[in-house]
Amino acid sequence: MTPHLDWDQLRQTSLNPGGFGKERVTIWPQVLNASTSASSMVSEPPLNSEAVGHEKEESLSHRDERQIMLDTDRSFVQYPSGESDPVKEEMKAKLNELIVSVFRKRPTLNYYQGYHDIVSVLFLTLPPEIQLVSVEKLSLHRLRDSMGPGLEPLIGLLRLLKNLLRLVDPEYAQLLERNIPTPYYALSNLLTLFSHDMPTLALVQHTFDYLFVRPPVACVYVAVAMILARKEEVTWLEAVGEEGMLHSILSGLPNLYEEGEEGDPSLPIPEAEVASQTDPEGMAAGADEKRGVDPLPNGDHVPESTVDAKEPSVVESADNSSLPIPLPSDVKEGVAGRPLPTDPSVKQEPSGDADVAGNVSTPSSDLSTIESDRTVLDGESPADKSPALTENDSTLVDEPITKVEFEETKPTPTSTSTPPPKPEPEDSDPWPDTPGQPARAQLSLSSLLRQADDLLVRFPPSHPKLDLDKIMGPRSTIFTWTEPFSSLPPDSELVQYVKTPHLVVLPYVDPVEAMMREKEARKVEKRRKLRRSIFARANVQKKAVLAGAVLALGIAMAVYGIRGPGDAGRGHHRGELKLLRYIGGLLLASGDSFLGRLLGR
Amino acid sequence: MSKQFQFKLVLLGESAVGKSSLVLRFVKDQFDDYRESTIGAAFLTQTVTLDDQTTVKFEIWDTAGQERYKSLAPMYYRNANCAVVVYDITQSASLEKARSWVRELQRQADPSIVIALCGNKTDLNARRQVSQEEAKKYADEEGLMWGETSAKTGEGVSDIFTAIAKKLPLTAPPSRPGANRASASGTQAGVDLNRNPVSTEQTDGCNC
Numbered sequence: 065m066t067p068h069l070d071w072d073q074l075r076q077t078s079l080n081p082g083g084f085g086k087e088r089v090t091i092w093p094q095v096l097n098a099s100t101s102a103s104s105m106v107s108e109p110p111l112n113s114e115a116v117g118h119e120k121e122e123s124l125s126h127r128d129e130r131q132i133m134l135d136t137d138r139s140f141v142q143y144p145s146g147e148s149d150p151v152k153e154e155m156k157a158k159l160n161e162l163i164v165s166v167f168r169k170r171p172t173l174n175y176y177q178g179y180h181d182i183v184s185v186l187f188l189t190l191p192p193e194i195q196l197v198s199v200e201k202l203s204l205h206r207l208r209d210s211m212g213p214g215l216e217p218l219i220g221l222l223r224l225l226k227n228l229l230r231l232v233d234p235e236y237a238q239l240l241e242r243n244i245p246t247p248y249y250a251l252s253n254l255l256t257l258f259s260h261d262m263p264t265l266a267l268v269q270h271t272f273d274y275l276f277v278r279p280p281v282a283c284v285y286v287a288v289a290m291i292l293a294r295k296e297e298v299t300w301l302e303a304v305g306e307e308g309m310l311h312s313i314l315s316g317l318p319n320l321y322e323e324g325e326e327g328d329p330s331l332p333i334p335e336a337e338v339a340s341q342t343d344p345e346g347m348a349a350g351a352d353e354k355r356g357v358d359p360l361p362n363g364d365h366v367p368e369s370t371v372d373a374k375e376p377s378v379v380e381s382a383d384n385s386s387l388p389i390p391l392p393s394d395v396k397e398g399v400a401g402r403p404l405p406t407d408p409s410v411k412q413e414p415s416g417d418a419d420v421a422g423n424v425s426t427p428s429s430d431l432s433t434i435e436s437d438r439t440v441l442d443g444e445s446p447a448d449k450s451p452a453l454t455e456n457d458s459t460l461v462d463e464p465i466t467k468v469e470f471e472e473t474k475p476t477p478t479s480t481s482t483p484p485p486k487p488e489p490e491d492s493d494p495w496p497d498t499p500g501q502p503a504r505a506q507l508s509l510s511s512l513l514r515q516a517d518d519l520l521v522r523f524p525p526s527h528p529k530l531d532l533d534k535i536m537g538p539r540s541t542i543f544t545w546t547e548p549f550s551s552l553p554p555d556s557e558l559v560q561y562v563k564t565p566h567l568v569v570l571p572y573v574d575p576v577e578a579m580m581r582e583k584e585a586r587k588v589e590k591r592r593k594l595r596r597s598i599f600a601r602a603n604v605q606k607k608a609v610l611a612g613a614v615l616a617l618g619i620a621m622a623v624y625g626i627r628g629p630g631d632a633g634r635g636h637h638r639g640e641l642k643l644l645r646y647i648g649g650l651l652l653a654s655g656d657s658f659l660g661r662l663l664g665r
Numbered sequence: 666m667s668k669q670f671q672f673k674l675v676l677l678g679e680s681a682v683g684k685s686s687l688v689l690r691f692v693k694d695q696f697d698d699y700r701e702s703t704i705g706a707a708f709l710t711q712t713v714t715l716d717d718q719t720t721v722k723f724e725i726w727d728t729a730g731q732e733r734y735k736s737l738a739p740m741y742y743r744n745a746n747c748a749v750v751v752y753d754i755t756q757s758a759s760l761e762k763a764r765s766w767v768r769e770l771q772r773q774a775d776p777s778i779v780i781a782l783c784g785n786k787t788d789l790n791a792r793r794q795v796s797q798e799e800a801k802k803y804a805d806e807e808g809l810m811w812g813e814t815s816a817k818t819g820e821g822v823s824d825i826f827t828a829i830a831k832k833l834p835l836t837a838p839p840s841r842p843g844a845n846r847a848s849a850s851g852t853q854a855g856v857d858l859n860r861n862p863v864s865t866e867q868t869d870g871c872n873c
Contacts, residue, residue, distance in 0.1 A: 131680060131731055134680050134681040134702075135680075135702045137681075137699075138681075138699045138700060138701055138702060139701075141697070141699050141700070141701045142701075174733070176731065176733055177680070177702045177703075177704055177729055177730075177731045177733075177734070178702070178704040180702070181701075181704075213733075214733060214736060215733060215734065215736060215737065248705060248706070248737070248740065251704065251705035251706075251737075252704035252705045255704055255705070256704060260701070260704050308708060308710065308724045309708070309710075311706075311708040312707070312708045312709070315705070315707075315708075580739075580743060584743075584773065587776075
């Protein structure tokens with residue numbers, strides 16, 4: 065029997081620095097509903113599928129095993145560090161075996177790149193005998209939406225994220241949307257539950273502590289909290305016309321640390337150490353961050369006087385965060401990126417003047433970045449956690465392409481960190497930065513998670529403006545996961561849910577995508593026309609109109625065609641109406657443009 | 666003042682052929698023996714200076730190789746000025762995958778897109794499955810640029826990007842950051858690069 069779980073208590077504990085700590089070894093299997101069957105799993109050999117009934121015959125090998133191998137072969141890059149190569153190879157083999165076991169046992173599930181990142185965390189955390197059942201339950205109850213035939217359910221979550229962001233900070237949401245209409249930058253974070261981009265195992269574990277004791281939708285709230293933390297950087301990038309970098313900034317993570325541990329800027333750091341940890345490029349930024357350090361221990365820093373002194377920015381939101389609990393009025397006004405958690409330890413670097421020096425000295429350093437490059441943030445090495453060594457500041461050097469070094473760097477975090485900048489003329493960005501670039505936001509993981517919690521309270525998944533029930537379908541983990549596990553649908557049913565993707569995420573045509581498709585269709589038509597002789601001209605125009613109609617019809621079919629009869633959806637009707645309205649609009653728009661083209665001739 | 670151009674480049678190809686490693690070599694001149702899988706897509710920039718001091722800034726979208734991420738690809742190759750389609754010379758199946766990417770680009774991408782076919786991992790020449798002749802012949806037939814690289818040793822990497830830079834229409838009005846937001850974001854909607862399609866030499870394939 066599942067021991068009684070005090071979810072409220074667990075949720076509270078998950079917010080503490082370090083999360084569950086060593087307790088997670090026992091807590092995770094419980095909250096994943098893996099502990100009940102654990103005893104039966106202990107004696108089971110890994111690849112022996114005691115799969116239920118009809119799945120048995122399919123369980124020999126899984127179609128995704130090649131891809132699984134490709135990904136497990138390149139696992140454990142960031143952590144654990146310090147293991148020898150043979151040890152790592154053995155770990156990779158075991159990780160592979162673990163993942164393959166899950167898919168052989170649950171053959172309807174599909175593997176996705178990024179799943180291996182999540183599993184590697186469980187692999188490194190839990191004792192072997194409980195791994196398989198934990199990963200299996202995690203997959204069935206929480207990751208299942210992403211394990212169907214396609215990415216659509218995840219894109220549904222991105223739309224939810226977008227709606228949430230609009231509620232929390234409309235102005236910021238607008239800024240983001242005018243540059244990136246759908247928040248694809250959050251894809252890897254949501255798909256991998258942040259495990260792909262977290263620099264240390266400890267941080268991922270703590271994040272999982274938080275997520276595993278909350279409904280699956282909580283990951284969207286964490287993602288939004290992270291996006292909010294980057295507001296200052298994002299605003300700056302747009303201002304200087306480097307919108308392309310938005311994706312990099314936002315798909316990466318803020319500079320996270322655990323309170324009270326190495327890397328926590330609120331801990332006193334000896335001057336000399338800071339200097340030695342600071343790489344030449346990041347020097348000024350490091351100094352800034354030091355100035356941004358909260359000298360007080362957590363909890364009693366109330367810098368409200370600064371709130372009005374600055375223009376709205378993340379800095380302000382950090383300050384507001386010291387309010388204990390959002391007041392009703394706060395809920396009303398507090399939308400503009402200043403929700404924040406009851407945690408004063410959120411730290412933002414001061415922006416503005418202080419940063420200028422740093423950026424003058426590094427004109428191009430962060431405009432050439434690898435978004436997923438976490439090498440400088442290795443958790444095992446305290447030096448790398450130094451705020452000065454942010455991804456942006458230290459790794460990103462526009463290397464002249466004329467310079468070719470044939471040295472091979474080992475994949476250890478330290479050896480791959482950036483060579484010192486070479487002051488050759490080619491190095492300089494042709495479009496030098498505007499001074500004033502903010503450093504990467506840094507905040508404690510606990511404060512980030514508290515902020516996510518705060519958002520959950522203020523904008524719960526049931527919030528009418530989130531439209532959750534118009535985005536995700538009844539078979540999504542968002543709706544099937546329940547806290548008393550006794551009301552979870554049986555596993556044998558859950559594994560079938562991936563086969564009905566239209567009930568996992570409700571059919572939706574992204575207006576922007578549809579517009580682009582229409583444009584493309586017109587382009588193709590144009591190209592065809594070019595190839596036709598002048599005699600066929602009139603004909604072609606007729607066809608263009610026809611193509612528009614066919615396209616609209618195609619969209620309608622795409623939307624409705626995949627919906628089987630007897631769909632047990634809920635709240636579909638308004639969505640359909642919206643959709644119809646939209647398709648109508650599309651028809652009008654395309655009709656209009658075709659008319660324009662006809663008249664123009 | 667030298668001329669400055671900015672182009673959007675997308676990397677496509679099967680999983681684990683070395684797309685990210687190629688970019689890492691190009692952008693940071695580094696190589697990791699183990700490089701994690703790319704999830705979704707990564708964005709990077711790198712600037713190339715040509716002989717005549719013209720600078721070409723590449724905005725690079727490095728995509729995930731797994732088939733299930735394929736539906737995202739149009740977002741990244743849409744409005745792209747150039748595409749590097751990568752295969753692994755030790756995996757003949759990866760050339761097949763490259764062909765299908767080329768077909769898709771020819772059908773769906775901007776007709777003037779410059780496509781380079783890139784055979785990576787020449788350091789593993791002993792395990793070669795795709796001959797230079799075969800790949801070159803295919804590239805010629807399709808009007809693609811072609812080259813072989815080793816992200817590990819660096820061989821050929823800067824060559825292929827420089828060659829692309831030279832092949833791009835450097836007579837077009839330079840696009841500057843901020844001047845045209847569309848060029849800066851792969852997901853930007855409804856805006857074309859302010860550049861005319863210059864060629865229709867790539868046929869539509871099956872549209873006839």
